[in-house]
Amino acid sequence: GQNIDQPTEMTATEGAIVQINCTYQTSGFNGLFWYQQHAGEAPTFLSYNVLDGLEEKGRFSSFLSRSKGYSYLLLKELQMKDSASYLCAVRVSGGYNKLIFGAGTRLAVHP
């Protein structure tokens, strides 16, 4: 089966660092994506990992361990506008672009 787990909700303080974890069990693996989704809006791409290790992109970093079926998204210097849902998604193999999404982690950033 396909299973992606991430925490339902997290809270953090403006200026702080937060780590959102994602574990996955999928039939096939061809990359892991993180998307940000504000309420009522489309998901927007944040990061992509296909090899083990850390990918850094400004205030956002994402880590992948394929052997452990584990990823995390690290957000630094949190801003109020970072309050959103963060979706972890695995692209499964098969010659097409199917993404399996987790339920999302709702992050609330407080002053």
Place this chain on the structure above:
Amino acid sequence: ETGVTQSPTHLIKTRGQQVTLRCSSQSGHNTVSWYQQALGQGPQFIFQYYREEENGRGNFPPRFSGLQFPNYSSELNVNALELDDSALYLCASSILQASGGNEQFFGPGTRLTVL
């Protein structure tokens, strides 16, 4: 560069009716995927179209069908609507590569309510 657009923004239907949702892909993209996102959940893959052919399908019944046109725009059709079909329907376009995929760009979605 034009992004992914969807229409309509919101739609209200009654149980048993049929609905057609539309999507215009990002310029240069040859692949469109449709997802259903229930409230508080992540998007669920419905199907993908590449060069006007369905080339992948998720766990959705046949009453969910689609089309992709030569200009790479797409339609999602849902027949015999059920209450559980109420959701945000997202269209995502991408360029399908030999490696099997690429980043998907999502449209703003159509919010469907079935009464």
